[in-house]
Amino acid sequence: MKKTLLILSLILANLSIAQNVNIPDANFKTFLVGNTAINTNGDSEIQMAEAAAFNGFLDCPGLNITDLTGIEAFTALTVLYCYNNPLNSIDVSQNTALNSLNCYNNQLSSLDVSQNAALVELSCSYNQITSLDVSQNTALKKLYCRDNQLTSLDVSQNTVLDLLNCTNNQLTSLNVTQNNLLQTLYCEQNQLTSLNITQNINIYNLFCSFNQLTSLDVTQNTQLSAFSCRYNQLTSLDVTQNTNLKYFICSRNQLTGLDVSQNTALLELDCSYNPLMSIDVSQNTALTKLECLSNQLTSLDVSNNTLLTLLWCTLNQITSLDVTQNSVLNNFRCNSNQLTSLNVANGNNQNIPNGNFYVNNNPNLACVQVDNIAYSTANWTNKDATASYSTNCALGTNDFELSKQVTIYPNPAKDHFQVDLENNLELKTITVYNNLGQQVLITNTSNVNTSSLSKGMYYVEIVTNAGKANKKIIVE
Numbered sequence: 240m241k242k243t244l245l246i247l248s249l250i251l252a253n254l255s256i257a258q259n260v261n262i263p264d265a266n267f268k269t270f271l272v273g274n275t276a277i278n279t280n281g282d283s284e285i286q287m288a289e290a291a292a293f294n295g296f297l298d299c300p301g302l303n304i305t306d307l308t309g310i311e312a313f314t315a316l317t318v319l320y321c322y323n324n325p326l327n328s329i330d331v332s333q334n335t336a337l338n339s340l341n342c343y344n345n346q347l348s349s350l351d352v353s354q355n356a357a358l359v360e361l362s363c364s365y366n367q368i369t370s371l372d373v374s375q376n377t378a379l380k381k382l383y384c385r386d387n388q389l390t391s392l393d394v395s396q397n398t399v400l401d402l403l404n405c406t407n408n409q410l411t412s413l414n415v416t417q418n419n420l421l422q423t424l425y426c427e428q429n430q431l432t433s434l435n436i437t438q439n440i441n442i443y444n445l446f447c448s449f450n451q452l453t454s455l456d457v458t459q460n461t462q463l464s465a466f467s468c469r470y471n472q473l474t475s476l477d478v479t480q481n482t483n484l485k486y487f488i489c490s491r492n493q494l495t496g497l498d499v500s501q502n503t504a505l506l507e508l509d510c511s512y513n514p515l516m517s518i519d520v521s522q523n524t525a526l527t528k529l530e531c532l533s534n535q536l537t538s539l540d541v542s543n544n545t546l547l548t549l550l551w552c553t554l555n556q557i558t559s560l561d562v563t564q565n566s567v568l569n570n571f572r573c574n575s576n577q578l579t580s581l582n583v584a585n586g587n588n589q590n591i592p593n594g595n596f597y598v599n600n601n602p603n604l605a606c607v608q609v610d611n612i613a614y615s616t617a618n619w620t621n622k623d624a625t626a627s628y629s630t631n632c633a634l635g636t637n638d639f640e641l642s643k644q645v646t647i648y649p650n651p652a653k654d655h656f657q658v659d660l661e662n663n664l665e666l667k668t669i670t671v672y673n674n675l676g677q678q679v680l681i682t683n684t685s686n687v688n689t690s691s692l693s694k695g696m697y698y699v700e701i702v703t704n705a706g707k708a709n710k711k712i713i714v715e
Contacts, residue, residue, distance in 0.1 A: 303324065332354045368384070394414070470492075476489060476492075486505075599622050601626070644708075669684075
């Protein structure tokens with residue numbers, strides 16, 4: 240009798256064990272057991288019935304899970320997020336109800352989703368996957384597979400795909416002609432020599448930079464809003480049909496011409512490092528950022544671009560530049576040009592800090608017209624020593640000569656300084672500014688009382704009947 244009871248006990252124990260899901264990874268098991276939506280009886284195991292009944296969202300990122308064995312028991316699972324773990328394999332062949340799988344940033348070298356016909360979204364980026372077959376995933380709408388080692392990718396069966404990100408792989412070709420619903424395409428940092436997107440009329444985000452494209456037709460993509468094709472080998476590009484374009488980067492190509500006159504919604508344009516000889520932005524009145532560095536521009540008119548906050552036109556051959564209409568400008572670089580005339584008196588110079596102002600390497604630039612000489616002298620140091628700031632560069636030469644006829648002493652001063660004028664010059668006013676360009680004192684007498692001023696350096700503007708002279712003085 241005792242022997243019979245022992246046998247029955249062993250049988251029941253084995254049956255109990257057989258009803259439990261095998262979960263060898265301690266971290267994965269701890270996560271599952273602690274999930275009351277899964278572990279409905281609150282014990283220390285997950286029963287097969289509990290796993291099979293769960294049809295929700297399994298979210299286990301960053302838990303240092305190395306083995307996902309046991310996931311096969313969750314046959315009704317619809318969403319699995321297991322990203323940021325050191326997994327080197329995942330078997331989801333039994334999870335046929337899965338509609339979303341996110342396993343990015345693991346150590347996967349392969350991934351089989353052939354049994355997951357219900358998949359709508361797949362994210363397997365940042366792994367080491369060498370091939371990916373999504374031909375059975377005809378319901379797929381979003382595919383993220385960037386930063387893997389893919390040499391080919393067939394998405395011809397994924398006809399409802401609206402987002403594809405395959406950036407930073409080793410693709411030499413990509414056929415998206417069957418993906419008519421595609422809205423966003425990232426295929427940067429591959430080895431593509433051609434890309435046909437003429438059938439993708441719904442696309443509004445296109446990022447195909449860092450490839451080897453020699454031509455690209457975007458005339459059919461009239462919904463295009465954000466477009467980056469930098470670092471390719473394009474010699475021409477027609478964007479006249481892309482009237483919804485807001486963000487456009489075509490730098491580091493071989494473009495000799497660029498017509499953006501129809502892109503009136505454009506907010507940001509970067510056409511740097513091309514051999515462009517001219518660029519007309521007069522119709523782009525919404526433009527807030529313009530980068531046209533390292534071209535062959537000899538002139539640039541930004542008078543209609545009153546919303547510009549950033550203008551970089553370094554490394555061109557521009558001889559004259561006027562930004563007086565760009566009153567919200569806060570980042571300005573026009574260094575390394577051939578400037579002889581530069582007017583930045585836009586009424587808001589204090590909006591541009593020194594680190595955002597570069598006008599150096601313009602050997603023929605003697606005068607920069609500004610709002611406030613004292614502020615510019617104190618805060619804008621990135622200029623050539625031969626260039627000076629003035630509120631009226633038309634008098635630039637006279638100002639220089641006039642300055643030699645004005646003497647200010649003692650310097651440093653304690654409680655006063657004296658201004659002496661030569662050659663019968665007549666004094667009109669003397670204005671003193673602090674380092675912030677703020678007026679701290681004004682007088683029409685040649686002996687200036689500084690007793691109310693704090694110690695430091697000040698800028699003195701002396702207005703005479705022959706023009707203005709500018710001096711510095713230290714108050715001790």
